[in-house]
Amino acid sequence: RAEEAPSVLTLNQTGLEGAGPKVAILADAVSAPLDWRLTDARGLVVATGRTRVFGDDAASGQHIHQIDFSDVRQVGQGYRLTVGDKASRPFDLKAAPDGRLARAALSFFYQQRSGVPIEAALVERPDLARPAGHHPDRATCFNLADPRGQVWPGCDYSLDVSGGWYDAGDQGKYVVNGGISVWTLVNAYERARLLKRPRALAAVADGDLAVPERGNGVPDILDEARFELEFLLAMQVPEGKSLEVPLGVQSGRDGKGGPGHYVLTRIDAGGLVHQRVGDAHWTGLPTAPADDHVTRYLYYPTTAASLNLAAxxxxxxxxxxxxxGAFADRCLAAARRAFAAAQRHPDILAQVEFTGSGGYGDPHVADELYWAAAELYATTGEAAYLAVLRASPYFSGEQGTGDISWGSVATAGALTLALVPDRLDGADRDRVRARLLALADGYVADEGKTGYHLPYAPASYPWGSNAAILNRAIVLGMAYDWTGNAVYRSAVVDAADYVLGRNPLDRSFVTGFGARPMRNPHHRFWARQADARYPAPPSGVLSGGPNSSAMTDMVAKEMKGGCAPQTCWADDLRAYTMNEVTINWNAPLAWVALWLDDTAP
Ligand code: 9MR
Structure with missing residues (x-):
């Protein structure tokens, strides 16, 4: 079916809350305010007003008018905004949340599962079912040669690391990225439980999601998270193993300068965690998981991966x-071992490249240390973990905890400290909360700097910008939880509105949602665009989004220099820097969708 033409008058394509904030955006060169009117399905005028002129907007490259019609409090279908000869598509004002987006966003994780068949009964279309991939996924270590000729000699064991989620459009499995994704899903549950949110708990309860474990008495969101946790646990180096690893300072992997300086050193590696498992070389597009027979290799264990598992x-x-209780015991023992091992070896960085899987190299692990110490302290209340926390620049406030991403996790630690009761004493906890609120206030301030009114205003859009925005919405959501201040909730709505269509491309970046959804993600199985024998993607999958920073794929190269940050995007399977899908991007989508449903007025 042909796609509808984009409109210059955009809003959330899935509709707006009847009793919530309502903003639409018009791109129009006229400099004076314009009259708008809202009509209902019969064409009767429901409300009128004048646009607010934002002016020239660097992020979109457009001249922007904002339309705020939050005062309209009605529900129904077929509403339409009109400004002169420009009109929005018809849209709904919704009476109550339907839970569809949260369910679909969570279903992504089931469909990324490795090592098990994807069952037709649990997915929305039969062609999305597939046989198990990487079953089993047993791997030994690579012998790595880096560009300077140094060789990582590998290891003398193999591990069964079956299961877990494929990261993205590729079939690598990465601890640093799996960790933050698990945290986000489990946090959505923990928030609902600790803040006693019946609606949010019901949305993820046993039987409410399409997972094979439904009916086992455990909330389905936890079943899904555990599937990845079991894989993360399997990535831990067994006790008694020694390994040679590169120790030392990274000065420049992951595109950030010259070669790193390190010395291969033999260490006692028990308790550390392998960074990743992936193919010896990149597979072509498409490749269904079960058809990927490339040798799988473990990357050496790193401090970041170890702290990630600990957290x-x-x-x-x-x-x-x-x-x-038995699983909890196993997790706690693994967390303690990983944390202790990371403290013994605080500087094993992912700095030797091998092809066939993503780098996720992170030269800065102080945030991972803070996060792991925060989770361990929140769980155990033990003084040793509190001491590590107290020594952290993130705890003293000397350093801001920053935006959440796979490589920046301090805010996850702070959110846990602020959420879990009875651990920090009152003053310390107040300080952690106050800093999170200040972070949220900065996000709110960013709204005023952007034409599309979203809590995100970087000069350049990074890889995975949609998730950067939704991760900010998590902080804003918690800020609303603690304060009840409607400004924070509006900012979460703004973030969701942008991702679901209120953007200069008039694009819903989520498959299956809205009038102009993304359709062609970079994915090795949902590769319909490349080969009709493969399925189109399921609903609820989030595109990484506009990326004006790393324009390295063949589609992006063509666009480079010719797009404003929010428009550096194409709905093209080849566009891996702009239109890939990943677990760490769908996780904040699920969190935010659950949260919005939970707090809907
Ligand atoms: O999300 C990652 C992004 O932050 C990095 O800039 C980019 C390049 O290193 O890699 C992204 O992660 C990719 C990973 O390496 C492999 N699987 C797909 C991920 C999303 O594109």
């Missing part, structure tokens, strides 16, 4: 305590 296994130990 999420500690979080799991807390959350599963009343659900499955």
């Amino acid at each position: 999420v296994a500690a979080q799991a130990a807390r959350v599963w305590r009343d659900i499955d």
Whole structure:
């Protein structure tokens, strides 16, 4: 079916809350305010007003008028905004949330599962079913040669690392990225439980999601998260193993300058966690998981991956305590071992490249240390973890915790400290909360700097910008939870509105949602665009989004220099820097969708 033409008058294509904030955006060169009118399905005028002129907007490259019609409090279908000869598409003003987006966003994780068949009964179309991939996924270490000729000699064991989620359009499995994704899903549950939110708990309860474990008495969102947790646990180096690893300072992997300086050193590696498992070389597009027979290799363990496992296994130990005590014990033991190992080896960085899987190299692990210590302290209350926390620049406030991403996790730690009761004493907890509120206030301030009124205003849009925006919405959501201040909730709505269509491309970046949804993600199985024998994507999958920073794929190269940040995007399977899908991007989408439903007026 042909796609509808884009409109210059955009809003959330999935509709707006009848009793919530309502903003639409008009791109129009006229400099004076313009009259707008809102009509209902019968064409009767419901409200009128004048646009607010924002003016020239660097992010979109447009001249912007904002239309705020939040005062309209009605519900129904077929509303339309009109300004002169420009009109929006008809849209709904919704009476109550329907839970569709949250369910679809969570279903992504099931469909990314490795090592198990994807069952037709659990997916929206039969062609999305597929046989198990990488079953089993047993791997030994690569012998790595880096460009300077240094060789990582590998390891003398192999690990069964079956299961877990494929990261993205590729079939690598990465601990640093799996960790933050698990944290986000488990946090959505923990928030609902600790803040006693029946609607949010019901949305993820046993039987409410399409997962094979439904009916086992455990909330389905936790079943899904555990599927990845079991894989993360399997990536831990067994006790008693020694390995040679590159120790030292990274000065420049991941595109940031010259070669790193390190010395291969033999260490006692027990408890550390392998960075990733992936193919020895990149597979072509499309390649269904079950058809990928390329040799799988483990990357050496890193400090970041170890702290990552420590953080999420500690979080799991807390959350599963009343659900499955044996699993909680196993997680806590693994978390303690990973944390201790990372403290013994604080500078094993991912700095030797091998092709076939993503780098996720992170030269800065102080935030991972803070996050892991925060989760372990929240779970155990032990003084040793509090001491590590207290020594952290993120705890003193000397350093801001920053935006959440796979490589920046301090805010995740702060959110846990602020959420979990009875650990920090009152003053310390107040300080952690106050800093999170200041972070949220900065996000709100960014709204005023952007024509499309979203809590995000970087000069250049990064890889995965849609998730950067939704991760900010998590902080804003918690800020609303703690204060009840409607400004924070409006900013979450703004973030969701942008991702679902209120943007200069008039694009819903989520498959299956809205009039002009993304259709052609960079994915090795949902590769319909490349080969009709493969399925189109399921609903609820988030595109990485506009990327004006790393324009390295063949589609982006063509666009480079010719697009404003929010328009550096194409609905093209080849466009891996702009239109890939990943677990760490869908996780904040799920969190935000659940949260919006939970707090809907
Ligand atoms: O999301 C990652 C982004 O922050 C990095 O800039 C980029 C380049 O290193 O890699 C992205 O992660 C990709 C990973 O390496 C492999 N699987 C797909 C991920 C999303 O494109």
